[in-house]
Amino acid sequence: MDTRINRQWLLARRPRGMVSADDFQWIEVPTPELSDGQALLRNLYLSCDPAQRAWMARDSYVPAVKLGEVMRSGGIGEVVKSRHHEFEPGQLVWGVLGWQDFAIISPGPSSMISPLLPGVPVEANLSVLGLNGLTAYFGLLEIGRPQPGETVVISAAAGATGSAAGQIALIKGCRVVGIAGGPDKCQYVSELGFHAVIDYKAEDVDARLREMCPKGIDIYFDNVGGHLLDAALSLLAMRGRVILCGAIAQYNDETPPPGPSRYFNLALQRGRMEGFIVLDYYNRAAEAIPDLYRWLTEGKLKYRTDVVHGLENAPTALARLFKGENQGKQVVKVADPSQG
Numbered sequence: 001m002d003t004r005i006n007r008q009w010l011l012a013r014r015p016r017g018m019v020s021a022d023d024f025q026w027i028e029v030p031t032p033e034l035s036d037g038q039a040l041l042r043n044l045y046l047s048c049d050p051a052q053r054a055w056m057a058r059d060s061y062v063p064a065v066k067l068g069e070v071m072r073s074g075g076i077g078e079v080v081k082s083r084h085h086e087f088e089p090g091q092l093v094w095g096v097l098g099w100q101d102f103a104i105i106s107p108g109p110s111s112m113i114s115p116l117l118p119g120v121p122v123e124a125n126l127s128v129l130g131l132n133g134l135t136a137y138f139g140l141l142e143i144g145r146p147q148p149g150e151t152v153v154i155s156a157a158a159g160a161t162g163s164a165a166g167q168i169a170l171i172k173g174c175r176v177v178g179i180a181g182g183p184d185k186c187q188y189v190s191e192l193g194f195h196a197v198i199d200y201k202a203e204d205v206d207a208r209l210r211e212m213c214p215k216g217i218d219i220y221f222d223n224v225g226g227h228l229l230d231a232a233l234s235l236l237a238m239r240g241r242v243i244l245c246g247a248i249a250q251y252n253d254e255t256p257p258p259g260p261s262r263y264f265n266l267a268l269q270r271g272r273m274e275g276f277i278v279l280d281y282y283n284r285a286a287e288a289i290p291d292l293y294r295w296l297t298e299g300k301l302k303y304r305t306d307v308v309h310g311l312e313n314a315p316t317a318l319a320r321l322f323k324g325e326n327q328g329k330q331v332v333k334v335a336d337p338s339q340g
């Protein structure tokens, strides 16, 4: 394996509107030499996450990617060289690796480098057993605190996070309604066992939610924001909870959209709306992983992975999230593991 040349995507400009390849610059540079305590990874899979759009644009819960820096991304890599006592060639790990062929890591307490879970497909570590699974788990269970029989509504329900959150709500004995875009995604959500699904691109969401949630919405797991959030707020049940996980409908907006117009229903219904960031729970992953792993192996927690091949296609793959083109967890496959 030739490790001399490292192909990289650098952030070239702050995005305006939809992310595009023009926001990045492609370069090919020599792979740096390792120092003591470091390991060289060959990137196999890169994770596409809506949050990357925010990292490109501004400081938020993490500093913005600097112009001229390798685009930040989670990923799975294989150790090809190591000068770190805990790593040896052939090991697969998850980490923040960036849009490039090779990443140098300096494992330590704050590096977020973690070994892959054995006995499951490699890509599961990027989705249902990775940050999306943890997001769904802690968002739903810690913020939403679902009770059996409650009605839970999930937006972007066919996606990596939404599909996991919905299935966990099913496992907890809730009645689960998904919202997704288009017949194929709605079909998938039905196959996952959701009690009902609403195609927000083809149906009147307010009317369908009233029909599907006759006792109101106890928990709304919001991945989208915008008018879907308003629709859910207007049907909040007494002591309802709104979990602010994401607002992908507005990540590409240049100016802040109007706030939710039906927010006062939170007061009338003595409700609660609470946001969270999964990184706050990263050090509690060991609480969630055994449950997620068990549900996965028992067939109660299904997932699908949408693979775009080639590092050169990373910008296109990221944009698919905002166009709703991804069917499940969007990843970029950069290389095969050396062991097959």
Ligand SMILES: NC(=O)c1ccc[n+]([C@@H]2O[C@H](COP(=O)([O-])OP(=O)(O)OC[C@H]3O[C@@H](n4cnc5c(N)ncnc54)[C@H](OP(=O)(O)O)[C@@H]3O)[C@@H](O)[C@H]2O)c1
Binding pocket: 048, 049, 050, 051, 131, 132, 135, 156, 157, 158, 159, 160, 161, 162, 179, 180, 181, 182, 185, 223, 224, 244, 245, 246, 247, 248, 249, 250, 276, 277, 278, 279, 320, 321, 322, 323, 324, 325, 326, 328, 329, 330
């Ligand atoms: N709080 C946290 O720590 C945390 C962590 C991870 C993810 N998140 C959030 O969770 C959400 C889902 O992320 P994911 O990684 O699992 O992605 P995903 O759901 O697998 O993919 C994104 C999906 O969002 C939907 N979407 C895009 N634009 C939309 C629009 N204008 N209106 C309605 N739906 C739209 C599309 O589905 P349709 O085709 O169905 O429209 C698209 O497939 C995002 O908002 C993300 O920021 C938050």
